Amino acid sequence: MASLLPLLLLLCLQSPLTTSLTLSVADYGAIGDGRCYDTSAIQSAIDACAAAGGGRVVFPSGGTYLTKTLNLRSGVVLRLERGSRILGGTRRGDYPAEQRRWYVVLAEDAKGVGIEGEGTIDGQGGAFVERIDGRKNVMVSWNGTGMGCLGDECRPRLVGFVGCKGVLVSGLRFVQPAYWCLHLVRCEGTTIRDVQIKGDWDTPNNDGIDVEDSNNTLIERVRIDTGDDAICPKSSTGPVVNLVARDCWIRTKSSAIKLGSASCVNNVTFSNINISTRYYDPSWWGRAEPIYVTTCPRDRTSKSGAISDLLFINISAMSENGIFLSGSSGAPLRDLRFINVNLTYKRWTNYSGGLFDYRPGCHGFVKHGTAGVMVEHVNGLVMENVKMKWVEENGLKGWDDPMEFRPDSVTGLALNGVTSYVERL
Ligand SMILES: *[C@@H]1O[C@H](CO)[C@@H](O)[C@H](O)[C@H]1NC(C)=O
Ligand SMILES: *[C@@H]1O[C@H](CO)[C@@H](O)[C@H](O)[C@H]1NC(C)=O
Numbered sequence: 001m002a003s004l005l006p007l008l009l010l011l012c013l014q015s016p017l018t019t020s021l022t023l024s025v026a027d028y029g030a031i032g033d034g035r036c037y038d039t040s041a042i043q044s045a046i047d048a049c050a051a052a053g054g055g056r057v058v059f060p061s062g063g064t065y066l067t068k069t070l071n072l073r074s075g076v077v078l079r080l081e082r083g084s085r086i087l088g089g090t091r092r093g094d095y096p097a098e099q100r101r102w103y104v105v106l107a108e109d110a111k112g113v114g115i116e117g118e119g120t121i122d123g124q125g126g127a128f129v130e131r132i133d134g135r136k137n138v139m140v141s142w143n144g145t146g147m148g149c150l151g152d153e154c155r156p157r158l159v160g161f162v163g164c165k166g167v168l169v170s171g172l173r174f175v176q177p178a179y180w181c182l183h184l185v186r187c188e189g190t191t192i193r194d195v196q197i198k199g200d201w202d203t204p205n206n207d208g209i210d211v212e213d214s215n216n217t218l219i220e221r222v223r224i225d226t227g228d229d230a231i232c233p234k235s236s237t238g239p240v241v242n243l244v245a246r247d248c249w250i251r252t253k254s255s256a257i258k259l260g261s262a263s264c265v266n267n268v269t270f271s272n273i274n275i276s277t278r279y280y281d282p283s284w285w286g287r288a289e290p291i292y293v294t295t296c297p298r299d300r301t302s303k304s305g306a307i308s309d310l311l312f313i314n315i316s317a318m319s320e321n322g323i324f325l326s327g328s329s330g331a332p333l334r335d336l337r338f339i340n341v342n343l344t345y346k347r348w349t350n351y352s353g354g355l356f357d358y359r360p361g362c363h364g365f366v367k368h369g370t371a372g373v374m375v376e377h378v379n380g381l382v383m384e385n386v387k388m389k390w391v392e393e394n395g396l397k398g399w400d401d402p403m404e405f406r407p408d409s410v411t412g413l414a415l416n417g418v419t420s421y422v423e424r425l
């Protein structure tokens, strides 16, 4: 039996479904006018589908289905037909009592679940803006006591898979999350492919994909355009192991790829990723780093992380800031490889640079010249065929050295075919 498990998981990844049952939410009374709540109709369809052994729950095209939190069940795949839209509610009462369950669509402890099709899931993030601010929007926050969240961060996420096995998310658009967009927690065997994520540039916490405590994850052909971090492996109760992200396009003004804050992460590959990052107001965490990796503890109560075996291959980035690789003493980053990487450094906004951003933990904000690649506390860094190009308009103002490291904190450095040159406009 044990030897069958990998095969079963593989089958799950290809298609989480074993039955062909298809139920339409319209047959369960969903109206799809975007004004009446269709929650109970949709939830009845999901529950009936699960009770019958699983299958697809279809959202017919043309409908806009306003809903409170939907609970996805084992064996059920939501299929959003072209032009259909799930609209998350914007009232506190549209979400469960416990903050950890605040998602528009939530699957908990489910097996063989997914969301597919050509429709849209919309978190109506705009409705959570209390005051528009070009520096950082002020957001509605359900931060009453006992909410399990702090300050202005108490808003619902868009889609969450928590403790699931065999997850497939394919082909949809995710727009306007009020907080994070796609969140995996303690999942095993997830594929996210052909997905587009569109957050808001002025709304904080619009992360693209947060992979938390989850193993064997594949992210491919995903396009992420958002204000906050785009792909974030992170850990809180367990490690993140075996993650592949490939053939992706990312634009953001925080960090594009972010492994941070006391994370335990092992065996991750990013390949064929096109990145564009720009500076923004310093009140944002994340300063336009195309790649940001740190094991720095989030706060005094947390331990340093442990990050090892990261491969970045076939990456191209155009950015206003450099790559930031920062272990901590006693918890160095281990075995990082950068192969075939084109980095174009250019300044095109008027925001000031010259800061290392260690937030939320460690040294906070540190005034420091901007290196192409900043390396500290790393054991094992291979760079092969890495091109750094500086685009100069008015001198190389704001840029410092191509690579910066202190010999006492970096060991096992191997550079092969690393070039650096200036292109004058
Ligand atoms: C609640 O969030 C608002 C911003 O939406 C903030 O101004 C306020 O300080 C927060 N209150 C608490 C207790 O965190
Ligand atoms: C992921 O793998 C690690 C071992 O590498 C294990 O400790 C952990 O429980 C696994 N997590 C999940 C969600 O399966």
Ligand SMILES: *[C@@H]1O[C@H](CO)[C@@H](O)[C@H](O)[C@H]1NC(C)=O
Residues within 6 Å of the ligand: 216, 217, 242, 243, 244, 267
């Ligand atoms: C690393 O991850 C890849 C892809 O998920 C997997 O094929 C490979 O077996 C993993 N390597 C180790 C040493 O676990």
Ligand SMILES: *[C@@H]1O[C@H](CO)[C@@H](O)[C@H](O)[C@H]1NC(C)=O
Residues within 6 Å of the ligand: 247, 248, 249, 272, 273, 274, 316
């Ligand atoms: C990345 O950019 C290259 C060159 O512009 C292009 O050929 C490739 O298709 C792009 N890949 C993605 C995933 O956007």
Ligand SMILES: *[C@@H]1O[C@H](CO)[C@@H](O)[C@H](O)[C@H]1NC(C)=O
Residues within 6 Å of the ligand: 314, 315, 316, 340, 341, 342, 387
């Ligand atoms: C990097 O640029 C070179 C041309 O200078 C190009 O041949 C190569 O495909 C580029 N690689 C990536 C990963 O974009």
Ligand SMILES: *[C@@H]1O[C@H](CO)[C@@H](O)[C@H](O)[C@H]1NC(C)=O
Residues within 6 Å of the ligand: 271, 272, 313, 314, 340
């Ligand atoms: C990286 O790009 C090279 C040249 O285009 C290609 O041969 C290789 O298969 C790519 N590797 C990955 C892991 O995408």
Ligand SMILES: *[C@@H]1O[C@H](CO)[C@@H](O)[C@H](O)[C@H]1NC(C)=O
Residues within 6 Å of the ligand: 350, 351, 352
């Ligand atoms: C940058 O320019 C924008 C308009 O393009 C302006 O709103 C903003 O105040 C400027 N920021 C700084 C730091 O000068």
